[in-house]
Amino acid sequence: MSLDPKIAARLKRNGDGLVPAIVQQHDSGEVLMLAWMDDEALHRTLTTGRATYWSRSRGAYWVKGDTSGHVQHVKAVSLDCDGDTVLLKVDQVGAACHTGDHTCFDADTLEVTITP
Amino acid sequence: MSLDPKIAARLKRNGDGLVPAIVQQHDSGEVLMLAWMDDEALHRTLTTGRATYWSRSRGAYWVKGDTSGHVQHVKAVSLDCDGDTVLLKVDQVGAACHTGDHTCFDADTLEVTITP
Numbered sequence: 001m002s003l004d005p006k007i008a009a010r011l012k013r014n015g016d017g018l019v020p021a022i023v024q025q026h027d028s029g030e031v032l033m034l035a036w037m038d039d040e041a042l043h044r045t046l047t048t049g050r051a052t053y054w055s056r057s058r059g060a061y062w063v064k065g066d067t068s069g070h071v072q073h074v075k076a077v078s079l080d081c082d083g084d085t086v087l088l089k090v091d092q093v094g095a096a097c098h099t100g101d102h103t104c105f106d107a108d109t110l111e112v113t114i115t116p
Numbered sequence: 117m118s119l120d121p122k123i124a125a126r127l128k129r130n131g132d133g134l135v136p137a138i139v140q141q142h143d144s145g146e147v148l149m150l151a152w153m154d155d156e157a158l159h160r161t162l163t164t165g166r167a168t169y170w171s172r173s174r175g176a177y178w179v180k181g182d183t184s185g186h187v188q189h190v191k192a193v194s195l196d197c198d199g200d201t202v203l204l205k206v207d208q209v210g211a212a213c214h215t216g217d218h219t220c221f222d223a224d225t226l227e228v229t230i231t232p
Contacts, residue, residue, distance in 0.1 A: 007226060010224070015131075020136050020150060022138050022147055022150060024145075024147055028145065029140075029144065029145020029146065030145065031138055031140055031147065031203055033196065034136060034138060034196065034201040045228075046226060046227070046228050046229065047229060047230065047231045048230060048231075049228060049230040074228055075228075076225065076228065077225070077226040077228055078221040078222075078224055078225045078226060079221070079224040079226060080149065080150065080220040080221050080224070081213050081214070081215050081217070081220045081223060081224075082220075083224075085150040085220070085221075087147055087221045097197050098197065099197050101197065104196040104197045104198075104201070105194040105195070105196050105201075105203045106194075107197060108126070108194055108195040108196070108197075108199075109192065109193070109194045110123060110162060110193040110194060110195060111162070112161075112162050112165060112190055112191075112192065112193055113162065113163060114163065114164060114165040115163045115164075
């Protein structure tokens with residue numbers, strides 16, 4: 001079993017064969033994290049309903065929550081207009097971020113200082 | 117003028133010196149698009165309040181809306197936990213997608229078919 005060829009044909013991967021996946025809480029709309037997928041990770045995500053990524057640091061597939069319990073149940077998946085980004089809408093169990101924060105974007109807000 | 121060194125020190129760029137920027141409508145929470153920034157694009161975004169990207173296809177800075185009129189007014193900017201992704205919350209004027217769709221993720225929804 002591998003990724004549907006009709007989907008694979010639309011994917012535009014980077015030099016490492018990966019596309020970024022934006023992960024959003026399906027009901028609140030919060031952006032939780034960004035991770036990376038290859039064809040197989042996308043295939044597993046679409047056919048298991050469990051968000052599955054390619055861990056660039058570990059060089060291995062990563063089923064979100066297998067270690068932490070912080071599972072992402074997949075509600076919807078879409079490709080962007082040029083096929084180089086995936087949007088996952090998920091139901092996040094517990095914290096999305098490995099730091100324990102609810103999202104990976106909670107801790108470091110940059111100041112917008114509009115200068116004339 | 118260039119990017120605040122305290123921010124620059126936290127950024128983890130890819131091999132091309134870029135980080136992905138997730139762009140979200142600030143009030144509805146819709147994810148509009150994903151684009152790319154280098155240090156200068158982030159600096160301009162933070163200091164002009166207009167979302168500014170590095171166009172990989174054109175090899176040039178790209179102030180969203182300068183051509184289309186579909187400006188993004190920046191409401192908030194944050195970095196993720198490992199400094200390799202930016203989240204922009206914007207007020208989008210008109211369509212975010214160059215196809216005329218409201219978001220770049222409207223047109224291509226993938227079927228989630230959980231197989232036993």
